[in-house]
Amino acid sequence: MSKIIWSKIDEAPALATYSLLPIVNAFTKEAGVEVVTSDISLAGRVLAAMGLAEDELSKLGEVVLQEDANIIKLPNISASVGQLKDCIAELQGQGYDIPNYPENPANAEEEAIQAKYSVCLGSAVNPVLREGNSDRRAAKAVKNFAKNNPHRLKPYAENSKARVAHMSGNGDFYGNEKSVTMDKAQKVTIALNGKELKTVDALEGEILDGTFMSVAALRDFYRKTIDEAKAEGLIWSLHLKATMMKISDPIMFGHGFEIFFEEVFTKYADLFKELGVNPNLGMSDLEKKIAGHAQEAEIKAAFQAVVEADAPKIAMVDSDKGTTNFNASNDIIIDASMPVVVREGGKQWDRNGDALETVAVIPDSTYGMFHAEMVADCVKNGQYDVTTMGTMQNIGLMAQKAEEYGSHPTTFELAEAGKVTVTAEDGTELMSFDCEAGDIWRMSRAKDIPIRDWVRLTVERTRIEGIPAVFWLDENRAHDAEMIKKVNTYLKDHDTSGLDIQIMNVTDATRFTNARIRKGEDTIAVTGNVLRDHLTDMYPILELGTSAKMLSIVPLLAGGGLYETGAGGSAPKHVDQFLEEGHLRWDSLGEFLALAESLRFIAQKHNSDKLAAVTAGLDAANDGYLGNNKAPSRKCGEPDNKASHFYVAQYWAKALAESDNAELAAKFAPVAQALVENEDKIMSELLAAEGKPQDIGGYFHPDDAKAEKAMRPSATLNAIIDAI
Ligand SMILES: NC(=O)C1=CN([C@@H]2O[C@H](COP(=O)(O)OP(=O)(O)OC[C@H]3O[C@@H](n4cnc5c(N)ncnc54)[C@H](OP(=O)(O)O)[C@@H]3O)[C@@H](O)[C@H]2O)C=CC1
Ligand SMILES: O=C(O)CCC(=O)C(=O)O
Ligand SMILES: [Mg+2]
Numbered sequence: 001m002s003k004i005i006w007s008k009i010d011e012a013p014a015l016a017t018y019s020l021l022p023i024v025n026a027f028t029k030e031a032g033v034e035v036v037t038s039d040i041s042l043a044g045r046v047l048a049a050m051g052l053a054e055d056e057l058s059k060l061g062e063v064v065l066q067e068d069a070n071i072i073k074l075p076n077i078s079a080s081v082g083q084l085k086d087c088i089a090e091l092q093g094q095g096y097d098i099p100n101y102p103e104n105p106a107n108a109e110e111e112a113i114q115a116k117y118s119v120c121l122g123s124a125v126n127p128v129l130r131e132g133n134s135d136r137r138a139a140k141a142v143k144n145f146a147k148n149n150p151h152r153l154k155p156y157a158e159n160s161k162a163r164v165a166h167m168s169g170n171g172d173f174y175g176n177e178k179s180v181t182m183d184k185a186q187k188v189t190i191a192l193n194g195k196e197l198k199t200v201d202a203l204e205g206e207i208l209d210g211t212f213m214s215v216a217a218l219r220d221f222y223r224k225t226i227d228e229a230k231a232e233g234l235i236w237s238l239h240l241k242a243t244m245m246k247i248s249d250p251i252m253f254g255h256g257f258e259i260f261f262e263e264v265f266t267k268y269a270d271l272f273k274e275l276g277v278n279p280n281l282g283m284s285d286l287e288k289k290i291a292g293h294a295q296e297a298e299i300k301a302a303f304q305a306v307v308e309a310d311a312p313k314i315a316m317v318d319s320d321k322g323t324t325n326f327n328a329s330n331d332i333i334i335d336a337s338m339p340v341v342v343r344e345g346g347k348q349w350d351r352n353g354d355a356l357e358t359v360a361v362i363p364d365s366t367y368g369m370f371h372a373e374m375v376a377d378c379v380k381n382g383q384y385d386v387t388t389m390g391t392m393q394n395i396g397l398m399a400q401k402a403e404e405y406g407s408h409p410t411t412f413e414l415a416e417a418g419k420v421t422v423t424a425e426d427g428t429e430l431m432s433f434d435c436e437a438g439d440i441w442r443m444s445r446a447k448d449i450p451i452r453d454w455v456r457l458t459v460e461r462t463r464i465e466g467i468p469a470v471f472w473l474d475e476n477r478a479h480d481a482e483m484i485k486k487v488n489t490y491l492k493d494h495d496t497s498g499l500d501i502q503i504m505n506v507t508d509a510t511r512f513t514n515a516r517i518r519k520g521e522d523t524i525a526v527t528g529n530v531l532r533d534h535l536t537d538m539y540p541i542l543e544l545g546t547s548a549k550m551l552s553i554v555p556l557l558a559g560g561g562l563y564e565t566g567a568g569g570s571a572p573k574h575v576d577q578f579l580e581e582g583h584l585r586w587d588s589l590g591e592f593l594a595l596a597e598s599l600r601f602i603a604q605k606h607n608s609d610k611l612a613a614v615t616a617g618l619d620a621a622n623d624g625y626l627g628n629n630k631a632p633s634r635k636c637g638e639p640d641n642k643a644s645h646f647y648v649a650q651y652w653a654k655a656l657a658e659s660d661n662a663e664l665a666a667k668f669a670p671v672a673q674a675l676v677e678n679e680d681k682i683m684s685e686l687l688a689a690e691g692k693p694q695d696i697g698g699y700f701h702p703d704d705a706k707a708e709k710a711m712r713p714s715a716t717l718n719a720i721i722d723a724i
Contacts, residue, residue, distance in 0.1 A: 001034045002070070002602045002611075004595075005063065008039040009076035010700065011570035012586035015578060017074070018704075018711035019642045020588055023649045024595060026724040027618075027656075030667055031611040033602060035072075042077045042087050043701035045120045050098045057128055064131040069560025070602060071129065072594050075548075075570050077700075078123040078243035080330030081281060087700040088117075094701060104276050122246030122330075122408075127401050132556035133454045134396035135461060136536040136567065139593055142549050143391055145626040150386035151545035154345035154355075160379045161232055162346025162357040165225045166368025171217025173442075174366040178431040179209045179478035181485070187425040190410060190443060192435075193418035198410055202424075205448030207486075209403075209479040210422050210431040212414075212441040213248070215255060218363055222259040225361050229312035234359040236260070237315030237348045239337050239371070242329035244533065245404065247411040248440050252363055253329040254280035260311060260326065264302045271295065282328040315348035315358060322351065334362065335533045336569065338371050339541035345383060346375055366477065366506075367530055373510040374538065381518065384542055390521040392513055392539035393465065395458045396532025399450035399557055403479070403529040404442070411442035444479070446528075451483070453557055455490040458526045462499045469524035470512060472531055474505035483528075506531070536567045548590045553597055561601045566590035575699065582690045582710070583636040592622050592648060613661040621651035636690050643686050646717055650675040667724075674720045682717045689713035 006021060008014065017037075025035050038056045047053035063069045077083060085101050092098060101117050102110035138146075156162070169175040182188075182202045189199045190210075202208060229236040238256050242249040257279045258265045265272065265279070275289045283303075290296045307314065315325045317332065325332060338360060341348060347355035360375065362368035378384070397403065414420070420441050422431040435441060462469040471487055473480040484503060491501065504512060513523045517539075525535055540547035548568030556562055571586055578584045596618045603611035625631075630647040632640045653675050656668035675682075694710045697703025712718050 001032050002606065004028070004033060004035045004598050004602070005038050005060065005071045006035050007060075007071065007073045007076070008037040008041055008044065009074045009570065010041045010043075011077065011572050012574035012578075012584065013074040013565065013570060013588075013591070014041065014702075015575065015584055015696075015707065015711055016586050016588050016591070016641050016645075018708045019645050020591060022712070022718075023645055023721055026721050027649075027652055028599065028614060030664060030724075031608065031614040033599065033611060040076060040125050041700070042079050042083065042120060043091060043698075045124065046084070046087055046091060046098070046117070047096065049116045049120055052096060052098070057125060061128040064129055064556055064560065064562060065558050067559040068605075069556055069558065069562070070598055071560075071562045072591070072598055073125075073129055073562055073564045074591065075565065075568060076125050077570055078125075078330070079121055080243070080328055081121065082284060082328055083330070084117060084120055090698055090700050094698065122242075123244040123405075127406060129562055130398050130554055131558065132399050132554040132562060133450060133457055134394065134398045134532055134536075135457060135553040135555065136396065136532070136550050137393035138391055138540065138544055138549065139551055141623050141626050142544060142589070142593070146544045147387050149629065153343050153383045153386060153542065154347070155383045156345045156378050157357070160346050160357055161234055162341070162359075162375055162379060164360045164362055164368055164372035164375050165221075165228070166362045166365040166372060167217065167221050169365045171214035172366070173211045173213055173364045174477060176214070176433065177209055177211035177478040178433070179207060179482045180430045181482050182206045182208065188430065189423050189425075190412075191421050191423065192412070192414060193416065197412055197420075200410065200443075200445075202445070203447055207446040207451075207479065207482045208422065208430065209444045210420070210433060210441070212420070212433055212435050212439045213252065213364065214436065215438040215440065216436060218252060218255055219259055221363060222256050222361070225359060226260060226312060229359045230310075232359070235313045235315050235348050235350055235356045236311075236325075236361060237337070237341070237358045238325050238332055238361045239334040240329070240332055240363075241334045241533070243333055247408045248442060250280040250329040251413055251440055253282070253332070254278070256361070257282060257326045260314070261303060261306050264299070264306060267302065268295075268299060280329060282331070283324065283326045284328045313350045313356065316351055319349045319351060319353040324351070333569075334367075334371075335537040335567070338362075338374070338534070339538045342374055342378060342538065343541060346379065367534060369506045370510055370531060370534060373507050374514070377511070377514050384517065386543065388520050389543060390517040390519065390523070391543055392517065392535060393461070393522065393524045394532055394536050395454065395461055395469070395524060395526045396536070397446065397450060397454045397528050398532060398554070399453065400447045402446045402450055403444045405529045405533075407442045407444040410444075411440065414439050414441055446479075446483070448486075449557065451486050452490050452493075454526070455487055456494065457555065458501070458524070459491070459494040459496060459499065462501060462524055465522070465524065467522045467524060468500035468502065468516075469526055470509050471501070471503045472506055472509040472525060472527045473503050476505070533567070540567065546587070548587060549593075550590065551593050551597065552590070561598060563594035563598045565594045577636070579694050579696070581636040582692050582694050583638075584641040584711070585632045585634045586641045587631050588641060588644060589622075589625070589631065592618070592625065596622060610661055610664065613659045613664055614656065617652050617655035617659060617664075620655035621648050624651035637687065639683065639686070640690065642711060642713070643683060646675075646682055646686065646714070649717075649721065650679070671720060671724055678716050678720070682714045685714035685716055
């Protein structure tokens with residue numbers, strides 16, 4: 001039996017799994033493939049951190065280094081402190097004897113507890129599993145479906161004032177960056193004023209970048225954008241990635257929050273200190289800290305006064321619930337939020353739920369430049385046309401914690417002013433930086449083997465697709481200048497004859513890609529890790545309506561495969577709706593597509609005709625699913641996620657019944673017949689389960705039996721599937 005590991009995760013895709021996995025296993029076992037789960041949910045990781053469950057994530061971290069790894073990774077929660085605390089409380093309520101999360105540890109014991117829990121915070125899963133580079137694109141059938149069934153993109157107003165504000169390159173990560181390529185493997189020490197901050201083992205050929213965000217420059221930039229937004233009547237919105245950049249970006253968020261409400265933070269500085277207010281955790285945490293205090297009402301009124309008088313309007317992350325852009329750092333996720341700005345005609349929502357033109361504030365110009373050009377392009381040329389637009393495919397450098405996304409252990413909020421040095425063991429000073437107290441200094445790393453593989457994958461994909469590929473590299477950025485040297489060297493290892501492979505800076509690459517997209521032409525964007533993340537939500541959200549419909553393949557360096565289900569997240573809103581009314585609007589298309597790729601990989605590796613036939617059957621089912629538009633409806637009382645799984649099962653069985661493989665045809669003919677004949681009965685059983693609240697025994701840690709019951713309400717369907 002070959003094995004596919006299917007990650008057990010959180011929220012909507014986890015609920016969908018209860019219905020989908022029994023179907024998947026029933027079909028794949030016929031071709032010798034068993035699909036097993038591995039629990040990397042937030043609750044699972046919390047219990048593992050406290051020694052109450054197996055550490056499945058670490059085990060998977062070993063599996064991805066093996067040649068036969070085959071993992072389907074669904075999106076999981078990248079937890080904020082608030083989500084972590086809620087999860088802990090739920091587990092305690094279920095009887096697990098685990099301690100509270102000590103936010104401000106008061107002694108060594110609490111510090112140890114905090115350290116144990118901290119491995120569950122932020123983006124803790126993806127960096128462990130991503131031992132390969134990223135190949136994200138829309139399957140042709142999915143792209144064509146979107147063109148024929150366009151979602152709505154809002155037009156831009158004439159003379160729209162929407163724009164992106166980023167720092168000018170002075171004082172930000174872009175402007176301060178220095179970069180070296182290691183000529184030999186050796187230890188490298190980062191020190192502040194001669195005191196060691198961290199020592200790491202650098203590899204030969206590895207690119208090391210040092211840089212910092214000047215906090216004085218950042219605060220000035222925030223002040224300037226706030227004034228400008230007010231003067232121009234634009235809504236002020238902040239876009240960062242505090243989940244993934246879990247050390248630097250919450251701090252940058254905190255400065256934004258403090259500057260926006262500068263008078264309030266100044267006036268109550270002493271009290272906030274006493275109460276342990278941490279601006280990096282946002283308004284939701286501040287409200288908890290002041291709750292019950294004698295000055296609570298007065299402080300709330302002071303915040304309100306700023307909103308009503310001196311400040312521009314603030315973007316809301318959820319205007320229905322009244323949560324602003326400052327609610328919690330993890331609520332603002334740039335890869336998800338900027339596509340919404342572009343999609344909505346350059347607008348964000350204010351507290352009344354009105355969409356208004358925004359100045360999207362993205363401090364660091366490294367990535368701000370991409371978003372600035374996206375918005376400027378739409379302001380100049382108008383909204384995209386979903387029915388005709390071309391596609392962006394991405395080849396992203398990601399393996400071995402490449403670049404900024406692996407920089408957490410080497411990011412520091414400097415405790416004092418002075419010189420940060422990066423010195424090799426042989427005594428060579430590689431880089432040095434003059435910084436102020438509070439500046440955010442970081443070192444990022446990109447190892448040589450992943451870079452070679454990224455270039456290889458680019459050539460392979462460009463050859464297959466026959467479309468231009470552009471490396472998004474900026475010779476004026478220190479890191480990219482080192483990278484360009486490597487790319488030019490490693491391209492020579494391949495036959496690139498007849499291929500159109502170019503190198504362009506971020507602004508030019510965005511213009512080039514977008515001009516082609518507007519003409520209906522396709523382009524491969526070859527980017528580093530952060531642009532990978534931003535581009536693979538931006539373009540799919542415009543092209544397909546959601547990035548969850550993308551193929552997201554990670555060919556692992558060791559030879560195995562990791563199939564991520566889209567770039568979308570875990571859709572918490574969908575769970576709320578399911579709990580209230582039994583209707584799950586999550587679309588599992590990403591899972592269907594990932595499964596097909598995962599099966600194809602095994603079929604090719606083991607030369608299995610039978611599995612190839614099962615895979616071809618799933619391809620046909622996926623086409624049928626798209627062609628007949630069986631995606632879940634958003635509304636209760638209409639077919640939802642469960643019904644969509646039923647249709648995929650029916651189409652899959654029908655395809656296998658007609659397969660050239662006689663064994664499969666014989667096995668699945670009666671299944672197909674039963675699924676067709678009982679369609680009305682099954683649909684009515686599924687719909688009868690909607691319209692009522694569901695009890696699944698927990699949000700973060702549901703009761704498997706209850707959740708399975710809620711997600712498999714059709715006795716007729718279950719009997720057919722379970723009998724296969
Ligand atoms: N790879 C990973 O593991 C990732 C994890 N995350 C995590 O996910 C959580 C939620 O993030 P959030 O930013 O809200 O993003 P989500 O992608 O979960 O949701 C954004 C919206 O996109 C739509 N959507 C996304 N996926 C689907 C789907 N399969 N079917 C139908 N609609 C879909 C939904 O729109 P509508 O509500 O209109 O139906 C949804 O509300 C966070 O904890 C975040 O850290 C985020 C990104 C990636
Ligand atoms: O790991 C995370 O927190 C998010 C990952 C993500 O956004 C992506 O890979 O597109
Ligand atoms: Mg993303």
